[in-house]
Amino acid sequence: PRQPLMDSLGKLCAEGKGAAEYLWQVPKDAAVRKQILDLLTQIGTESAKQGRKEMPKLVEELKIAAQATPSPQQVELLVDGFDRLTKLWQAAKSGLL
16 A cells, blocks of 8 residues: 655654664663653644544553553553554544544
């Protein structure tokens, strides 16, 4: 399938996924955790501006996960969450949502 053109929301999702995947190697990296929270805030704001319904809800769930104690389960939640955000963004860009 063709990838939709990256807009600011798509870039934020990709950046967040990369940061979350980095936590597999350095789970306690506080700076990356803060970056993830900042990205989630931006994704929530941007997706709400675009009239998205699911993404802001998912962002709130992921913020809770990002603030939880570092663990493999927590990193997996974040990586999966950014995957879901990316899929929602792609579906909306391709006109499916």
